[in-house]
Amino acid sequence: MSAASEQAGQTTDAPVRLGPGDIACSRGLATWLSTHQVSLALSSYQTGQLFLVGVKPSGGIHFHAVGTNRAMGLWAEPQTLILATANQVIRFENILEENQRIGDADKYYVPRVAHTTGDLDIHDIVKLKDGSIVFANTMYSCLSTLHPVHSFAPWWTPDFISKLAAEDRCHLNGIALRGGKPAYVTMVSRADVVNGWRDRRDLGGCIIDVRSNEVVTENLSMPHSPRWHQGKLWVVNSGTGHLGWVDTASGAFQEVCFLPGFARGLSFHNGHAIVGLSLPRDGSFKGLPLDDELKKRDADPWCGVQIVNLDTGDVVEWIRFSGVVKEMLDVCTLPGVRLPSAASPTSPEVSNLRTIASTAKHVEPA
Numbered sequence: 001m002s003a004a005s006e007q008a009g010q011t012t013d014a015p016v017r018l019g020p021g022d023i024a025c026s027r028g029l030a031t032w033l034s035t036h037q038v039s040l041a042l043s044s045y046q047t048g049q050l051f052l053v054g055v056k057p058s059g060g061i062h063f064h065a066v067g068t069n070r071a072m073g074l075w076a077e078p079q080t081l082i083l084a085t086a087n088q089v090i091r092f093e094n095i096l097e098e099n100q101r102i103g104d105a106d107k108y109y110v111p112r113v114a115h116t117t118g119d120l121d122i123h124d125i126v127k128l129k130d131g132s133i134v135f136a137n138t139m140y141s142c143l144s145t146l147h148p149v150h151s152f153a154p155w156w157t158p159d160f161i162s163k164l165a166a167e168d169r170c171h172l173n174g175i176a177l178r179g180g181k182p183a184y185v186t187m188v189s190r191a192d193v194v195n196g197w198r199d200r201r202d203l204g205g206c207i208i209d210v211r212s213n214e215v216v217t218e219n220l221s222m223p224h225s226p227r228w229h230q231g232k233l234w235v236v237n238s239g240t241g242h243l244g245w246v247d248t249a250s251g252a253f254q255e256v257c258f259l260p261g262f263a264r265g266l267s268f269h270n271g272h273a274i275v276g277l278s279l280p281r282d283g284s285f286k287g288l289p290l291d292d293e294l295k296k297r298d299a300d301p302w303c304g305v306q307i308v309n310l311d312t313g314d315v316v317e318w319i320r321f322s323g324v325v326k327e328m329l330d331v332c333t334l335p336g337v338r339l340p341s342a343a344s345p346t347s348p349e350v351s352n353l354r355t356i357a358s359t360a361k362h363v364e365p366a
Contacts, residue, residue, distance in 0.1 A: 043265075136173050
């Protein structure tokens, strides 16, 4: 299957509209999602879209696009989505019971809580076991939590950062949970001056253990999306285009596969890694080792998602965007969800999505 026009239903309530030729997916994607009983949630920073990808009753892929004001870090569970935007953290809740449907959707996410933070350039965002939220406050070079009065409360700051300032000094961007708590963070460098990371993009990328403040490695290129999975510290070495894992004892990076794009956003499901890819752009993404890797393989860069078999390093399924969509920010899985859908925070339908908390939840049609 080459074009989404044959297999994908698209709905969107934002100014950015996707045509049939703007999305392509692999022939086996619908079968893979159905077999593994999972759907996907993707955030596109550059278009402000939250994409939900599931399987229609007919067996085809369904894409649902939710308009937001810059879609950044994303946390997803079958019941809850937490999305960072340009100046807010928004919590979406599924309003459907097990046997309820809105259209064909078996999960329908409605924005219920919005916490206004101002522009913090939030990248990774996680929910802890106690329900609290911690996020990579990239603008202020620290990990932060939400605060009822202020934009944020600092949770952890690298010991080399001398001052909390809205200067994006080291481009702290990723959080890996271990045992349900933040354990590792990624950053592009250990710079302590305004936008200092931009001079260290090709090498100097760090992973730091937040529990000990020890540097695990600083031999990466623009690392993003660290994840602790099955006893290994996985990361995308975005500046080179490689997915792999880091030996926490030696700091060595073990490549698993090359991905043709600026990799950012990583999730795991049933022996597979789901990775987001963006097109290189002028400025932050240009002039990296990734350019040489693409030339060596005579390859064009991708924007989209690739699903990698962790045993073989092979790409088994994929989604590719063209046209207006050029960048992904985050990728999450929704286990047990077949066709997710959602209401945009700015959509008129939110006014009619009224639910009553009771033993038997009632949903009024939009």
